[in-house]
Amino acid sequence: MKKKDEKIRGVFAYKTDPGRVRVTNEDHAAVLTCSAGYVLMVVCDGMGGHNKGDYASKLAIDTVCEEFRKVTKFLTPLSVRNWITRTVRKANSIIYNEAQTGEEYKDMGTTLVMALLYKDSIFIANVGDSRAYAVRYAGLKQLTQDQTYVEYLYRTGKMTKEETEVSEKRHILMNALGSFPSVSCDISVVTNIKSPILLCSDGLYNNASEAEIHRALRSNDSVEQKIDTLIGIANANGGSDNIGIAYWEAIE
Numbered sequence: 001m002k003k004k005d006e007k008i009r010g011v012f013a014y015k016t017d018p019g020r021v022r023v024t025n026e027d028h029a030a031v032l033t034c035s036a037g038y039v040l041m042v043v044c045d046g047m048g049g050h051n052k053g054d055y056a057s058k059l060a061i062d063t064v065c066e067e068f069r070k071v072t073k074f075l076t077p078l079s080v081r082n083w084i085t086r087t088v089r090k091a092n093s094i095i096y097n098e099a100q101t102g103e104e105y106k107d108m109g110t111t112l113v114m115a116l117l118y119k120d121s122i123f124i125a126n127v128g129d130s131r132a133y134a135v136r137y138a139g140l141k142q143l144t145q146d147q148t149y150v151e152y153l154y155r156t157g158k159m160t161k162e163e164t165e166v167s168e169k170r171h172i173l174m175n176a177l178g179s180f181p182s183v184s185c186d187i188s189v190v191t192n193i194k195s196p197i198l199l200c201s202d203g204l205y206n207n208a209s210e211a212e213i214h215r216a217l218r219s220n221d222s223v224e225q226k227i228d229t230l231i232g233i234a235n236a237n238g239g240s241d242n243i244g245i246a247y248w249e250a251i252e
Helices: 054-069 077-099 149-155 161-166 210-217 222-234
Strands: 010-017 027-035 039-047 112-118 121-127 131-135 140-142 186-190 197-200 243-250
Touching: 010 027, 010 039, 010 222, 027 054, 027 243, 039 054, 039 197, 039 243, 054 077, 054 112, 054 222, 077 112, 077 121, 077 186, 112 131, 112 197, 112 243, 121 131, 131 210, 140 210, 149 161, 210 222
Parallel strands: none
Antiparallel strands: 010 243, 027 039, 039 112, 112 121, 121 186, 131 140, 131 197, 197 243
16 A cells, blocks of 8 residues: 655745844844654744844754654654644753853843644644744634733733733843743644745734735745735834744745
8 A cells, every 4th residue: 555645745935034133143043844744943032132032043943953853753642742742842951951050141041932734734842932824815813822921911911912012121031041941832733834824023013004914925936935015014013022923824
C-alpha cells in the first residue's frame, strides 16, 4: 500500500525590522521545516532594553529551532502538545537562568508565539502579546489572546476594547518567557491549514490596521513582497516599535 505523503506543502518568509523609533531590534523570527516535513513558525519580541531583550528573544528562538530540528516524527497530536510544552519550558529556564548571572541581564524576557503545522492541524502556542492570525477571505482571524494587563481588564469587563487600544498600560505583560522560574503557555489547535498563517509582534499590529494587513496579504505578490509591504505600512504609520513577521501560505 502506498503511504500517504504527510509533508506540509507551502511557501513562507520571515523578516524583522527595527522600525522608525527604536535604536535596537529586539525581535527575532524564523520559519523552518524538519526531516519529517512539519513546519514551525516562531516570532519573539524581547524586552528589557540595552540589548537584553535582543539576547532573550535570540535565546528563545534558538532553543525552539534547535529542539525542532531534532524532531523525527510526532506519533499523535498529544505528542505535539507535549513537545511544545517541554520546549517552551526549556526556553524559559535557559533565559531565566541566564538572567540570574549578572546585573547586565537582570529582568530580561521575551514574548513567544509559535505555530507548528502537523498533518491537517496547526498547533498555536503563545506567551505574551505577539499574535497569530489566520488570513481568511473576509478578513483576519486572531488565533491568540494577548496576555497583557489591559486584555485582562477587558476580559473582566473593566475596560472597553477601544480603551485598551489607547491605554498607556497596554504594553504591560502578564506573562513572558524568562520572567519567572516557571512559565504558563496557551496552546490551541486549528484543524485547517488551507488559510495563510501570519505571526507578528506588536510592532506590526499596533502600527497597521487589520484591514491594511489583510489587504497586503490578499494581494498577488510573493510571500517576501507581502512581508516587505507590511513592514513598509507599519513604518509609514510611525514605526513605533520593532517589527517581527513570519508568514506561511499553503500550496494546493
